[in-house]
Amino acid sequence: MATLSCSASDLGPLLGGAANATAAAAYICGQFSTVSTKLSDTTYAIDTTYLLFSAYLVFAMQLDLLCFVRVLTNAVCCYLIYSAFLTGLVYPVVSHWFWSSDGWASPTRADNLLFDSGVIDFAGSGVVHLVGGVAGLMGALIEGPRIGRFDHSGRSVALRGHSASLVVLGTFLLWFGWYGFNPGSFLQIAKSYGDGANYYGQWSAIGRTAVTTTLAGCTAALTTLFGKRLLVGHWNVTDVCNGLLGGFAAITSGCSVVEPWAAIVCGFVASGVLIGCNKLAEKYKYDDPLEAAQLHGGCGTWGIIFTALFAKQKYVNEVYPGRPNRPHGLLMGGGGKLLAAHIIQILVIVGWVGVTMGLLFWLLHKFNLLRISAEDETAGMDLTRHGGFAYVYHDDENGDISQKNGFMMRKVEPTSRTPPSLPCSPPATPHTATHTKGFIL
Numbered sequence: 001m002a003t004l005s006c007s008a009s010d011l012g013p014l015l016g017g018a019a020n021a022t023a024a025a026a027y028i029c030g031q032f033s034t035v036s037t038k039l040s041d042t043t044y045a046i047d048t049t050y051l052l053f054s055a056y057l058v059f060a061m062q063l064d065l066l067c068f069v070r071v072l073t074n075a076v077c078c079y080l081i082y083s084a085f086l087t088g089l090v091y092p093v094v095s096h097w098f099w100s101s102d103g104w105a106s107p108t109r110a111d112n113l114l115f116d117s118g119v120i121d122f123a124g125s126g127v128v129h130l131v132g133g134v135a136g137l138m139g140a141l142i143e144g145p146r147i148g149r150f151d152h153s154g155r156s157v158a159l160r161g162h163s164a165s166l167v168v169l170g171t172f173l174l175w176f177g178w179y180g181f182n183p184g185s186f187l188q189i190a191k192s193y194g195d196g197a198n199y200y201g202q203w204s205a206i207g208r209t210a211v212t213t214t215l216a217g218c219t220a221a222l223t224t225l226f227g228k229r230l231l232v233g234h235w236n237v238t239d240v241c242n243g244l245l246g247g248f249a250a251i252t253s254g255c256s257v258v259e260p261w262a263a264i265v266c267g268f269v270a271s272g273v274l275i276g277c278n279k280l281a282e283k284y285k286y287d288d289p290l291e292a293a294q295l296h297g298g299c300g301t302w303g304i305i306f307t308a309l310f311a312k313q314k315y316v317n318e319v320y321p322g323r324p325n326r327p328h329g330l331l332m333g334g335g336g337k338l339l340a341a342h343i344i345q346i347l348v349i350v351g352w353v354g355v356t357m358g359l360l361f362w363l364l365h366k367f368n369l370l371r372i373s374a375e376d377e378t379a380g381m382d383l384t385r386h387g388g389f390a391y392v393y394h395d396d397e398n399g400d401i402s403q404k405n406g407f408m409m410r411k412v413e414p415t416s417r418t419p420p421s422l423p424c425s426p427p428a429t430p431h432t433a434t435h436t437k438g439f440i441l
């Protein structure tokens with residue numbers, strides 16, 4: 001925001017040259033200085049509060065991700081090794097390349113920009129999501145599929161999950177955190193764009209970023225919902241959650257520099273990318289329980305390309321000022337330089353993360369740290385590594401089920417093919433009675 005300034009020597013002659021004009025001018029300028037200081041303090045408070053709030057949202061999002069990672073990790077030692085290596089070496093190098101003011105592909109460099117534009121990866125479709133997707137890809141490839149994931153003929157077998165309700169809860173936590181992840185990447189809110197339109201500033205860009213984030217995620221969720229319904233014939237809430245996150249991962253790169261209508265295009269294509277990647281994973285017997293490579297890697301890659309196609313010149317100049325002729329989206333009339341820079345980004349991230357994390361996971365595999373034993377995997381880690389069942393299923397009908405602890409789902413099965421009686425019909429005869437498989441507490 002512009003600061004208020006006042007000079008007594010300039011204001012004095014405007015007061016008519018009276019005897020006390022100098023004193024009056026000094027008093028007025030003193031009041032203006034006080035107001036200016038208050039405005040500066042207010043601006044600082046707004047920016048600081050916004051940054052802290054954004055950091056809180058990102059923390060909530062990262063905490064949710066770490067909880068998922070911790071659940072799926074088979075050994076604390078392995079988890080500590082690869083997480084320290086990824087966050088201490090692999091990720092900082094990539095973030096320096098594309099986000100530091102002196103990174104070789106950063107759009108904020110003072111000179112020698114890559115293809116005169118640098119890489120516009122605002123909140124990290126490449127720096128965050130593609131890095132995680134490639135790391136997950138290397139780990140899953142080296143570790144191999146879970147026992148029972150594919151049958152003897154090579155067909156995919158869907159392994160029963162624990163709780164769709166917890167999946168939905170985790171998705172909402174991530175959704176909430178994404179508003180700190182994308183709009184929060186501006187770091188400050190009270191910043192005006194231009195001198196003649198102070199009503200329009202960075203707060204407007206932040207609002208637009210929140211809108212594009214929401215539109216991309218929701219479009220991807222709805223497209224995945226109906227797309228999978230057409231493909232498999234039933235509704236699946238887990239697919240909707242993954243579709244939503246795929247849309248978020250894709251829009252993360254260009255959320256600040258694209259129009260809201262373009263975000264809808266981004267989410268629609270992201271859903272197709274996610275579904276297509278999952279089909280390829282099944283075809284080539286690739287097992288990724290969280291779809292990290294498909295979701296974060298595939299949709300993150302699409303997000304990088306999407307930004308190079310749809311970045312609007314006006315928004316690019318506002319978010320990355322100082323170069324009015326900076327290349328922007330190919331489909332928005334900006335030429336192909338930004339697309340070339342983003343293709344370079346994809347290649348170097350895949351190369352760097354693939355080599356470093358691939359080598360690490362290979363070493364962990366050689367030292368038998370990457371995977372638990374087949375006995376533990378078959379019995380389940382809840383029992384063998386965590387002291388008991390988190391979910392208990394009883395499929396047998398014999399024995400005293402009153403002595404069994406844990407939640408059980410009640411399943412009712414007819415003993416014959418006789419259709420159920422209508423409400424006005426007489427009671428069912430014994431041969432149409434039903435039996436139950438009890439799920440008790």
